[in-house]
Amino acid sequence: MKADNNKPLEKFADKMMKETSVENPSANFTASLMVQVEAAEISRPIVYKPLISKTAWVLIFIAVAGLTGYVITNSQEFSLQGVIMPDLQTVTENMMRNLTAYKFSTISLYASGLLTIMLFVQISLLKNLFNKR
Amino acid sequence: MASLNDQHYINLVIKGDTQAFAVLVDQYKAMVFTLALKMLKSREGAEEAAQDSFLKVYRSLAEFKGDARFSTWLYKITYNTCLDRIRKNKKEQTVVAIDEFNEQQIRSLDSSLDALEAQERKQMIQDCLNLLAAEDSFILTLFYFEEQSIKDIAKIMGIKSNHVKIKLYRSRKKLATVLKTQLQTEMIAHYES
Known part of the structure; x- marks a missing residue:
């Protein structure tokens, strides 16, 4: 039914629109626009510039390769174990014990809950504010 | 080219x-x-x-x-x-109701429009387009004057092609609705004078 009605309506709209024509702006449109164009500047597109330049990458590569080479050739003389690298196993164990033993007080729980609610309220308020701008 | x-x-x-x-x-x-x-x-x-x-x-x-x-x-x-x-x-945009039309109604609209003088008819259509909401008259102008494809119109308006087709269909219907109202007003004015 809808499709049947579509065709005559389309034809009718076609006929109506044929009767209208494109409108022309005022005679000095181009002239007054060109005055503004002369004053304006073409903005250059933003060219992507990498955060770390090629020379920096080369330097980093040389440094890493040099250090690796140094470590491989001199590995017999000293060990880094325990000097810069602490025992990871004990560190994680300590951390887990401390974390599980920690208890939050009811007040801090309520406070953080309330803070989260306020955060959500703020989000909608800020969204409204920016929309209005 | x-x-x-x-x-x-x-x-x-x-x-x-x-x-x-x-x-x-x-x-x-x-x-x-x-x-x-x-x-x-x-x-x-x-x-x-x-x-x-x-x-x-x-x-x-x-x-x-x-x-x-x-x-x-x-x-x-x-x-x-x-x-x-x-x-x-923040100008108030006109809201046009969409009337349903059957073939006969469209034919009668068509013949009433044909009865008008060429200049009058042109003015009437222009008035009707002016009464449509911004989006509706924009899409009709783009489709008929520039003969842009549905795909291009979708790109211009930032919507999907299917959406353009629906909007185009609704805009045509709204145009017919506005025309019907305008013709009726015109007729009443004609009888009163």
């Missing part, structure tokens, strides 16, 4: 030949102005919006990559500029 020519003038402008931009302006000003006029409904506003759109296009001409037609890009900027103006002015 037109797009090849456009690219030639765009290149000239980017190279520093500002006057080459006037060629592009002259080629598209009527359509840009018409689109703006259909959306904003006032000649002064439309002229300002059209100039604004061309100026925006000029400023970002170097960013035009040529993967879409220049006209599509220009009309998209025009559409957004007009939407911004409507939003800023």
Whole structure:
């Protein structure tokens, strides 16, 4: 039914629109626009510039390769174990014990809950504010 | 062909030949102005919006990559500029109800329209287009005057092709609804005088 009605309506709209024509702006449109164009500047597109330049990458590569080479050739003389690298196993164990033993007080729980609610309220308020701008 | 020519003038402008931009302006000003006029409904506003759109296009001409037609890009900027103006002015947009029409009703509308004098008929259609909401008259203008494809219209308005088809169908219906009301008002005025 809808499709049947579509065709005559389309034809009718076609006929109506044929009767209208494109409108022309005022005679000095181009002239007054060109005055503004002369004053304006073409903005250059933003060219992507990498955060770390090629020379920096080369330097980093040389440094890493040099250090690796140094470590491989001199590995017999000293060990880094325990000097810069602490025992990871004990560190994680300590951390887990401390974390599980920690208890939050009811007040801090309520406070953080309330803070989260306020955060959500703020989000909608800020969204409204920016929309209005 | 037109797009090849456009690219030639765009290149000239980017190279520093500002006057080459006037060629592009002259080629598209009527359509840009018409689109703006259909959306904003006032000649002064439309002229300002059209100039604004061309100026925006000029400023970002170097960013035009040529993967879409220049006209599509220009009309998209025009559409957004007009939407911004409507939003800023907070002008009340007319809301047109959509009436259902059967074939016979359309035929009777058609013959009533035919009964009018050519000049009168033109004016009547123009008035009807002016009574439509900005988006409706924009989409009709783009489709009929510029013969843009559904795909291009979708790009210009930033919506999906299917959505364009639905909007086009609704706009046609709204146009017929407005025409019906206008014709009725005209008839009543005719009998009263």
